[in-house]
Amino acid sequence: MWTVGAALGFLAGALAGHLGRRLLARLRRGTRVGPPWCELAGGAAWGIAVARCCAGGQPWWWLPVPLGVAWFGTLLVATDLRHRRLPDALTLAAYPVLGVLLAAASAAGGGAALLLRAGAGLLLFGGAHAVAHLLRPAALGAGDVKLSGSFGAVLGAVSLPALALAAVLAALVTGALAAVAALVGRTGRRCGLPHGPGLVVACWTVSVAAGTAALVPP
Numbered sequence: 001m002w003t004v005g006a007a008l009g010f011l012a013g014a015l016a017g018h019l020g021r022r023l024l025a026r027l028r029r030g031t032r033v034g035p036p037w038c039e040l041a042g043g044a045a046w047g048i049a050v051a052r053c054c055a056g057g058q059p060w061w062w063l064p065v066p067l068g069v070a071w072f073g074t075l076l077v078a079t080d081l082r083h084r085r086l087p088d089a090l091t092l093a094a095y096p097v098l099g100v101l102l103a104a105a106s107a108a109g110g111g112a113a114l115l116l117r118a119g120a121g122l123l124l125f126g127g128a129h130a131v132a133h134l135l136r137p138a139a140l141g142a143g144d145v146k147l148s149g150s151f152g153a154v155l156g157a158v159s160l161p162a163l164a165l166a167a168v169l170a171a172l173v174t175g176a177l178a179a180v181a182a183l184v185g186r187t188g189r190r191c192g193l194p195h196g197p198g199l200v201v202a203c204w205t206v207s208v209a210a211g212t213a214a215l216v217p218p
Contacts, residue, residue, distance in 0.1 A: 005054030006047045013046025013070065014039040020075045029087045033078045041077070045070035049208050059212050061108035064101045066207040069154055072097070073200035076147065080196035086143030094150040102157055110215055114157050121156015122149050125163050144195045151203040158210040159217075166206050170198035 014036075021038035024030040049066045052058055072094050076086050106114045126149030133140045155162045174195050181193065 002051045002054040006051035009050030010043040010047035012050075013067075014043035016046065016067075016071050017042025017074055020071055021078075024075050024078065027087055027089045029085070029089070030075075031079045031082050033082075038074050038078060041074045042070060045074065045204060052208055058208075058210060059109055059215065061105050061110065062207075062210070062215055065098070065105055065154060065157070066204060068094075068098055068101050069151070069200070069204045069207055073204055077197045077200050080143075080194040084194050085141070086147055086196050088143075088146065091143055091146040091150070094147065098150045098154060102153060105157070105215075110157070113217070114215065117160060118153040118157040120160060121163055122153040124160075125149070125152025125155060125166075128167070140195060144199060147196060147199055151199055154203055154207055157215070158206055159214050162206050162210070162214075166199075166202040169202040169205060170195065173198035173201045 017038035017040070018035070020042065021033050021035070024038075025032045046067055049063060049070065053060050053063050072090055076090055079090075080086055102115065102118050106112065106118075126145065129140060129145045129148035133142060133145045151166075152163065155166050174193065174197070177197060178193055
């Protein structure tokens with residue numbers, strides 16, 4: 001059952017990635033990405049998420065949330081890796097889109113507590129990144145701050161401890177990118193160091209790993 005779900009999820013995610021890639025090329029501050037990178041990333045992320053639901057790892061009403069994170073994340077990572085920026089058209093649009101998905105999850109089975117946790121996550125995660133940006137603007141860009149609010153809502157909906165877990169995971173991913181950049185000799189002020197991929201990987205991983213017990217605590 002889960003293998004069929006994974007295959008269908010991969011195909012749907014690849015299509016979503018293809019459409020997202022075309023949209024990204026049309027955005028004023030987007031970018032052009034050749035195939036099949038967005039298709040493969042979207043397909044893999046959606047396939048894993050659907051397979052987890054098919055295996056009973058988490059409720060179906062939660063599935064649209066990690067799918068939404070994956071779609072936005074694929075486009076944001078592609079842009080951040082190439083241009084070291086996150087387009088407002090995506091970071092700001094993530095708020096209403098993920099907000100609607102979280103509200104639907106709350107109504108379908110998560111309950112009002114899920115929305116309350118999401119609101120707390122938005123404030124805590126977004127606020128922490130805003131403070132970090134004010135203290136060290138060169139270390140954390142404004143685009144990362146804008147993204148942290150919507151992703152913080154998703155993380156908070158899972159659980160408040162997930163915020164700390166995601167922060168650590170995002171830092172590890174960013175550190176890994178720094179190590180790779182050092183190995184290939186692409187360090188320096190001009191290249192910068194994108195934190196967007198770390199935020200995306202952390203939020204998507206936590207949202208997919210979340211089980212029913214975390215989403216609907218006793």
